[in-house]
Amino acid sequence: MTIPIIQSCMRLRCHFFLILFFFLDHTASQSQLYDQEHAVLLNTKQHLKNPSLLSHWTSTSSHCTWPEITCTNDSVTSLTLSNLNITLTIPPFVCDLTNLNHLDFSFNFIPGDFPTPLYNCSKLEYLDLSRNNFDGMVPNDIDKLGANLQYLNLSSTNFAGGVPPSVGKLKQLRELKLQYCLLNGTVAAEIDDLSNLEYLDLSSNFMFPEWKLPWNLTKFTRLKVLYLYSTNLVGEIPENIGDMVALEKVDMSKNNLTGGVPSGLFMLKNLTALYLYANGLSGEIPSVVEALNLVDLDLGRNNLTGKIPDGFGKLQQLSWLSLSLNRLSGVIPKSLGTLPALKDFRVFFNMLSGTLPPDFGRYSKLQTFLIASNNLTGKLPENLCYNRVLLNLTIYDNNLSGELPESLGNCSGLLDLKIQNNEFSGNIPSGIWTFLNLSNFMVSHNKFTGVLPERLPWNVSRFEIGYNQFSGGIPRGVSSWTNLVVFDASKNYFNGSIPQELTALPRLTTLLLDQNQLTGQLPSDVISWKSLVNLNLSQNQLSGHIPNAIGQLPALNQLDLSENEFSGQIPYLPPTITNLNLSFNQLSGRIPSEYENSVYASSFLGNSGLCADTPTLNLTLCNSSPQRTSKGSSWSTGLIIILVVVALLLALLASFLFIIFHRKRKQASGNSWKFISFQRLNFTEFSIVSSMTEQNVIGSGGCGTVYRVDVDDLGYVAVKRIRNNRNLDQKLESSFHAEVRILGNIRHTNIVRLMCCISNEDSMLLVYEYLENHSLDKWLHQNVKPLAVSGAVNKVVLDWPKRLKIAIGVAQGLSYMHHDCSPPVVHRDVKTSNILLDAQFNAKVADFGLARMLNNPGELNTMSSVIGSFGYIAPEYVQTTRVSEKIDVFSFGVVLLELTTGKEANFGDQNSSLSEFAWRHILIGGNVEELLDKDVMEASYLDEMCTVFKLGVMCTATLPATRPSMKEALQILLTLGEPFPYGDKNFGHHYDDIPLLKNSKEDTRLDVDDM
Template sequence: MGLLRFLFLLTLQLSLFTLSSQATMTNQSYFFSLMNQTLSGNSLSRWNFSSVGVSDSYFCNFAGVGCDNRGYVIKIDLTAWSLTGYFPEGVCSYMPELRILHLGHNHLQRNFPISITNCSLLEELNMTHMNLSGSLPDFSPMKSLRFLDLSYNRFTGDFPLSLTNLTNLETMNFNENGDFKLWKLPVELSRLTKLKRMILTTCSIYGEIPRWIGNMTSLVDLELTGNFLQGQIPAEIGKLKNLQALELYYNQHLSGEIPDELGNLTKLTDLDMSVNKLTGKIPESVCKLPNLRVLQLYNNSLSGEIPRVIENSTTLTLLSLYDNYLTGTVPPNLGTSPNMMGLDLSENRLSGELPKQVCKGGKLLYFCMLQNLFSGEVPENYANCKSLLRFRVSNNRLRGRVPDGLFSLPHASIIDLAFNQFEGPIGKSVGSARNLSELFLQGNRFSGSIPPEISRATNLVKIDLSNNNLSGPIPPEMGSLRKLNTLMLQGNKLDSSIPDSLSSLKSLNVLDLSNNLLTGTIPESICELLPNSINLSNNNLSGPIPLSLTKWGLEESLSGNPGLCISVYPNPLEQKFPTCPKLHSRKRVNHIWLIGISVAFVIVGIALFLKRWLGKDKGVAKHNKTLSSSPFSYEMKSFHKINFDQKQIIESLVEKNVVGHGGSGTVYKIELSDGKAVAVKKLSTRKSKVLTPEDHLFLNKELKTEVQTLGSIRHKNIVKLYGYFSSLDLNLLVYEYMPNGNLWDALHKGRNLLDWPTRHKIALGISQGVAYLHHDLLPPIIHRDIKSTNILLNAEYQPKVADFGVAKVLQARAKDSSTTVIAGTCGYLAPEYAYTSKATTKCDVYSFGVVLMELLTGKKPVEVEFGESKNIICWVSCKVETKEGATEVLDKRLSCSFRDEMMKVLRIAIRCTSRTPAHRPTMNEVVQLLIEADPCNFHSFKSSNKVKEPSNETKTKNSSQ
């Protein structure tokens, strides 16, 4: 009986097991069918459902699926399958043995699938880059979880502190989830004794880095970048003996000195604490770390010398210390590391000679030493730095000859030697620099001729050889540089004629040949370059001026050439250029001229009589009176090819065409005869004094040059200045017309709510326009009055920066001006500008940050709800420091689906409006950050264990757009 009972029970168990196994197989099959219904994507075609019935575990042969020997699914990996839709609920109810679930880099919707938390056996969960949103659940049931990656999603609410119960956790990655409510690192995290990777980048953490973090001795990777951490870096981090990467950059408020104890981290390979407020010296102990590959401490307030011991490193790959207060000399053997790829020590106070061993390893890509006090010569062996992509040593005290081979670096895209004391010829080998796009040699003592071989560097976009001692001809071969955008040769001793071949440079935007010894006539063909900026002034040019140059108002760019003349009658510029000799008598010409004037007086007089008799607009009569009293007293300058009649403009300055008023004047919308609309600003004039011709503001050469500069700007995000009219009592600026008005009205008065993608497009466009002014022009232009009313919107809501304060500049420099005029508007004004009156590019960055806050919050810069004497910056700062979370400041009218992107932009706005100018980013940096925050296209903020771009291109003039 006992044996029979045993056999019966065994048979029963086997039957139950078989039934259970069959049920599991059925459940698993059903779940795959569910996934096939709820997910879409071409990659799913790899799942052959036609094999159903061939075997119970047919799905084990599916791509991305792994099973154990019983046919139970233990792994699903659909990473980067380009799937859309949503992942079905209940995965572990159907697949109870699941250990690995990888769904990252797909475009799924909905919130986090809560049922996943029932997967008690799950060890790996990867749901990065999945577009998930909403709050996160309690993760406590997932006791087996070792790997968790929820980075690059849109989670909101409280950070899931239930993770502190998962004591088997080894990796926790929440990179780029900045929509959490502000939270502090809780001591319970120290219970995760097996945790190796704690990546909490941009996760809305505030407060200080706690000292107990030194107890998490299993940590290999600690990343707390892009949060709101403050205070000193705790010395206890030095206890993390297994740490390989420590990244604390972009917290902005970490302060104090770098602890010497970090020198105990002997396994450390990557240390980045950039963009904070760190002070004191760089610890020698850190520079001795035996495995250090990346050391980035840029944009802090560090002082003292670079520890010489760093030159002994054999592992260093990247050293970026720019924008500090470092002094002394650079360790002479720096660069002996066989792996050195990037060295950026720019914007410090370093002196002495350049290090001679930087290229010894043969891998150096970036060498940036600009804006220091370096002296001496460029070492000869730099010509052997064949791997270099960028070589920048501008704004130092370097001298002597430049090694010829330096001009021919085969991979270099930028060679920048500007503003030093270099001498000798420009190396002919420059023709071998086939990858070179920007060559900056201005402000030196280079002599000899421009080598014709330069024409073989066919990728050149910008050439600036200005203010040197170059002589001889302009090589005609330069006409073959078809990509050339900027050619600046002014301030030399060039003595040839202007080559006709330059007319082949169809991409040319800036051509400056002024202040040379150029002779001959101006080629008619060069006029094909219009409407680009051309300056030929102060040479020995002679002969007739091409008509198009006079038509487009470029006479100022031709001044200082006594031999030039005008070949048309009557001569519109007789006071500036003589009339070219003609076969007929001068007396006859003058006679015809006088007749013409008389006829003009009669015609204008009749017109005035008829208009007054018929009761026409008084404003028109007033302007026509000005026109008739001095019919040829108007000076006109055009900067773009657009046809408009001077008289039509004047007659249209009537009340019905007014579209706006400002501190500098009245703006009119004027329809031209061809149907095109323009905006005309009539500048306010001072009525307290009768202006004489000597007082006439536009006859001031310096001011006209300033207007000429604005007219020469060519950028899609800067409003076009078509031209201007000027007389003794009327100054008009003619701009392109923007149908959607200004950003202020669109945000605060508009009937249509601008969604976040549109607002982001506007922010990015503004930043690109201002970055062009700051970084792509020499000298750079400081706008001084960036505000939402000066941001105009076209029909597609593409923004354009307008109103460069021309009227303010004119009035500030007028002879009857007794006070200093400070440009800027309350609420947008940088604090340092208010008390120093010194405008810098960082003032523009501050104002732009205020505009960003307007876009984010939908509020005005100054509102009653902010409190007395408080503005939007104070209000935002107070909000982000409270537990209610930074998300409370965001415009509640906007969709919450863009919260994470908006939070990224909020962090940018906070950086831009820092009270300390040095802590604000450059506009080029802002452009890049906004691109990374694009709501339509995610980009990595900054990935660890990768070589980061060391060059601070964005912080210098001449950087490429």
Template sequence: MASSSLLPSSLLLFLSLLSLLPLSLSQQTQTSSEAQTLLQIKHDWGNPDVLASWTNSNASSYCNWTGVGCSDGAVTSLVLFSSNITGSVPSSICQLKSLSTLDLYNNNITGSFPRFLLNCTNLQYLDLSYNMFIGELPSDINLVLPNITFLSLSQNNFTGKIPTSIGTMTQLQSLLLDNNLFIGTMPSFISKLTNLQQLALAWNSFTPGPIPEEYGTLTNLTYLFIAAAHLEGKIPDSFANLTQLVQFDLSINSLQGTIPPGIWSFSNLKYLYLYKNNLSGEITINNPFGAHSLVAIDLTKNQLTGPIPESFGTLQNLSILFLSYNKLSGQIPEGIGLLPKLTDVRLFYNNLTGILPPELGKHSPLWNLEVFNNMLSGEIPADICYNGAFTSLGVSNNNMTGSIPQSLGNCSHLDSLQVDNNHFTGDVPAGVWKMQNVTIILMSNNVLSGHLPSRLPWNLSRLEIVNNQFSGSIPSSSSNILVFKAGGNKFTGDIPSSLSTGMPLLQTLDLSENRISGEIPASIGSLGSLSVLNLSHNKISGEIPASIGSMAVLTSLDLSSNELSGEIPSAFGNVKFNFLNLSSNDLSGKIPSGIDISAYDESFLSNPGLCSSASLNGISRCRAGANNGISHGLRSLFIALGVIILVIIVIFVLCVMRDYHRRKAASDPAMWKLTSFHRLDFTEDSIIRGMTKENLIGSGGAGQVYRVTLGTHTGDVVAVKKIYSKGKLSTKLDSEFDSEVKILGSIRHSNIVKLLCCISSPDSKLLVYEYMENSSLDKWLHDKRRVSMGPLEALTGSLDWPTRLQIAIGAARGLCYMHHECAPPVVHRDVKSSNILLDSEFDAKIADFGLARMLMKIDEPETVSAVAGSFGYMAPECAFSRKVNEKVDVYSFGVVLLELTTGREAHDGGDYGSLVDWAWWNVQEGNTLYNCLAKEIRETPYLDEIEVVFKLGLICTGKVPSTRPTMKDVLDVLVRYDVLNQGPSGNKKLKEHDENPLLGNKNNDDSCNSLFCDV
């Protein structure tokens, strides 16, 4: 009985296990199918590194693979944003039948819109933004994506018109099509998508026209972004229905009329951007309490008139207030100073009067106040830095009075203090000169007084205190200062002899109109970056140091109205001064021949002892001396000539012997070793025979360069760089050679000069490159260098803008490859226009890797043994830190972009030092772009594109490395403005949003200034 009673239960257990078997097999089959599909996708994408976890060995855990999301074992999402994926979207993705989310944001994916997505029948979320898609969208996109609710195609290169079928995709909640190349009229059919919460159509090339009135029916919108879309006319009254908006951006269009008052009643509005339009009228807030959530107002660059409404002081959540570049008048409401969340106020370039709100900064975490170029009076609020967050004060060009508040001396985060051109008085708080974060101090044209410390803040880069009443001694140390202007004060004593070591980066020094005495220290000639030196109107005596004549980049020198004596150093004749004034001294002797020309006709007045051979204005002609003097002089000359001739004979004999041995060694094949990196159809003999004097096309610090025509049937031409020393190759040159061979021999890219082979002998090393027919960018941009090189004919003509942009794109591609695709990454460290070579089609290639370094760990700076690079191109950190990363190349490339747009050389900043300083000064002063451009490209239909590249150059040259963009970001901007492929002024513009490098957000960027941040 017992055994029979157990039988039913055992049988039941067996049947239960049997019933579970099909389910288990089904799950195992599904697991195998999904994993194999993912592995197929990985294969179709070329096995990118980001998918390294996708392997057969762990196929059972595919739901834990990178970017994979599952539900009940079925793959429902692929999220692979910012994964450096290249190629096109593989059709195998749609074998994942349950896939509902596909996020490929910010990769390098190419090709047309993937029409095969119609096979992804469950797809609801699709993000292909920030890639490189091209072509038109499918006209039946509603059938391709029947269930889609989120569609983002931003930042691509889609063209044509937006398909009308999108108007039938009523399930859409987000439609983001900004930053493409769409054309046609603004699509009114989008108004049918009544479930939309996000709509972005900005930065496209739509036909100029009005905003569709029908958009007022999109009452669920929280995000509206239609900046730079060629909008005209008025903002429709129907927009008063968009009460759910959080961000409302219609900036950079041609809208007219007044701002509809209904906007101010939007209770959820946080960000309002209407700058760069032609809107006019006064600002009116009918119901300020309805806008209680408003945190940011940007009405910059409109035509707004009248006062700032008092009701702005009731917007308790307001954090950002931008009203710059308008015609606002009246006083700033006191209530704004009481707002508890206020952080950033920019009201510059208006007609505002009255005083700043006295409570400003006391009740909020205010970090930036910029009100320059108004008619404000009164004092700087005493509690401006009350909460300790304040970093930037700009009140220049007003009528303000009083003293600099003592509280600013305790403002530890202050990095910019601009109070010039006012009526401030009294001593500057001592704490200002101790702040470690301050980079810019502009105080010129006030009545300020006090003493400067001997050691200025270490991070200070620009100090301008011209026309005040400062006294005491001149500071001797500030390790990062570039510009020091202190003319028109009461400084006394000598010029510090330690200035060359205490201020090694100094580019502009103005100590004119003070009471400085003593002699000019000879060490001043060691300031290798100094381009402007003004010591005029002092009591300086003694002779002019000869070392000044050897300063490599000095272009402006004013030593007038002093008590200098002796002769003008003969080395001055070798300096190409843009400005020279040695008048009103006690100089004597003959003016050196190089500056004894009419260009300096007014440079030597009131020096009775000087004489000229060129009949300069106010200077007597030099006369021959007595016969005895002439005879004595001739006798000395003959002796000197005899010694020189003897030395020349000895050197000649030695050279003949040396050349004999070299030729003997060169003719011996056993003495040369060839290492090839490509398939060659020539030998080392062909190269060596071609290295003749007639084929020499250039020489520099690291060797000579020859143009060698090979004796092959193709008649190929190569460039040969020869590195040679008298015996054993010097350690420095040997290191540069090994670096260049190591790097160029291992990388392949169409925008990096191709190293064909290297040839070594006991005392010579040769690098054989592909030959670049159009020489370097430097020789095309700067006329004075555009001369014949050996057998080449002189370069003629000038570069138009499309060609300049193509060169910039090519060079950027090469650097982008080095930084982002080489393993390990490569930092060039000597990017400059002379190292950008041009082939017969003006395609650019990066050359000269003698200073390049491999970065063994990504994002970790490498220590280098010495400061290396070229003046004007070197990033600031190269001078005080031996830790460098790829951002030094970004800085140098930014200088090249400024060269391309301005036509100036890197060291040509006039009174402002380098080109970078000159460009930043023009932006800070609000000067027009037209006057900054090279004359060859001023009259062009591409001014919008040129402006972007100019500003991109400024962004790349930010002082703080972390704030500079990556070369990938830079390349993306340049490609989107490729006028050669897109046509003038109809191409893609950039999205002015938080992540956009052109916005110039503060983000602790010391180089950021109000005018540029606002652009």
């Protein structure tokens, strides 16, 4: 018995030591692995130049306690180094963390090609490299990331090329995100091998060539999210898309899709969002609707016909419905009015008819109701604002009639009331006059009656009530409308005088009070109307003198005071006026010389007391000298003969001297000068040419030299000399003639004034008004004071009010070129060096050498080559050389970014610019305030600066169609302080992880196309 017991004890002892051995060996291995991983992480910190945000990574602390690290069984399995401002490459040894399965380097500035050392991370399941500065191609061997990879995010980088076939070998991949890259290749058909894919986003790769869906969609049975927004996708949407039964969100908007809307889309039980807007889809909308979980449906901006399906009334979850900008007809189904979740209803610009469903707004918290430009009749639904959350009521251009519902008077949050061009009658509900947030009050061309109350919405920017039947006087309370930009009260029954309080509106650009019964004199103090462009007071009974202060309005472009009872002489009027009408008054005296031009032939009719020095205007000729009496005529006749003889002798002598001088000058110059004047001038070509000396040079560039010349009566003028020689091609001469042709035909206070042009065989001279404060770039980017500022040479900061004034001025000039000139003019070289400033910092657009007239407005004009300045050139101009107004909008957006950030247009590395930097900052969710120029940023200006920055981002959108027009951009600048006005629903609505450009009320998509 003793021996078996001893043997048993020995076996137990062996097992104990064996277990102990393995335990000690495992502990040693774990300790060794820990030390190895700790060293890798500390080396990573050192490789990244010890960023301050990783200061807690020390040799004495456990790395498993660091917030960027996740450990499993004491080994690193997750490394998250997101949003640390990393500017260096990913450490090549990071895969020495052998158990790493989760790696996140997003929201940094990491440069270079795709980091192929990551192929060594054999257990990697999750990889996020988004929002970085990677470039190069998506690698053809990307499958080397391993068979375990489930999540791959390369979005918002500079990767180009296409989606390579090797991506199909990542069999376990569930999410693939490549949105906002620079992909310009094709999507490999092998992508349909990703049978486990649940989320696919290739959106906003604006450089995609035209491509079709190459895949067998039936293989994507697990796909829940499919985003192909703005990728130049063409062809038809396959009908078998209805076999993708797991689909929840689909966005194929802003492409070139044709054909019909597949009925299978409306059979998907799980579908919650469908965006197909801005394509070329045609045919009728499928009538069978079984996708009962739909929340957002946008089919706007297509060519759809037929009726709105009755089946939409079954979509009890539907919150957003946009069918605008199609060719839909018929009536709006009554069932839509009872949808309980409907917040946003948009069907504007269709051919819908009939009456509106009476229950709209009664059962849902309706916020947006846009039905403009249809053929709708009848009354507005009584309960549109039943839940008191309506923000936008846009129903203009219909045949709606009756009185407005009283419930509208309870919509205290209403921002936009646009109901013009209908048949409405009666009084405006009294509550509307008290709305604090109302920005656009546009009710013109209806049959409204009543009087204006003394107090009106203080925040209103557009107050348009023309062509109605309002009566009474203009209330003195208008002085509180400090944000008012447009005041249109034409053709009503207003009486009494124009109140002095109306002159206290500094942002006013348009004042139309024509065709009323106004009496009395014009207020004399109109000097505060610094932004006024259009003043029309015609067809009233106004009397007295025209105030001299009108001559001090710097932006006035259109002035119509005709058919009144004004008397006295015509005062000095600003040279910016291109449309002038003072006809049928009681004016007297001499016509100002600058208006003795056939352009103004109909501007002074019906004023019997007016005379002109020339017969151009078909007015009585002024008698410039008194008649002499016959007394003393005998000796005066002799005196006249003597004077004539002396004059002849002097003329002969002058001719002799002139011939000698001319011959010498011709020998020196080789030819004579040709002088073309665009206004009455008191100098000749010789006074200009003789002053073009070296000491008068103030600038030079690729197009020539600029001189400052002192001339009598005018002070200084600026002379640009374009010298011609045999080594130069015809581009400079073409530039000269383009500038003469365009500036000789347009006149605007925010466009530099061309006085004359002078040319001979050797040189071409352009003579402009002289701007004391030179160009904007000197103020923003050069650390010197312009000539208008005396004192020591150092940097002088241009404060924000002046910058905003400059932005508005430039916008006014470009808006005039794009929208008021016929044909429109495109500048093609808008930049801060071509924006000149006068002594009061009024901005004037200059240098029209590259400008082009669009002979066919709305069509693209193609140039033979791209000319412009880096950082300001629109991407579509580089790619296609096609010219439209939107290339100026892009350049203007860059100027706005310069004004708000203080950075130059080429800010960034050699391959990027300020506009790209700003877009990237927005996309990664950066705080706008971080980019603003600290030299001018104050709390009181912060909102304005943020709005102008956002407008700059909008103007520099890659797709031209998504940029605002210059008229829209100008409107935003003139109405600062209001919520940012653009938007369908949000910006990049499907990017849930991208911070949005937010409206103070709600998220906005910043899309001007559906305005």
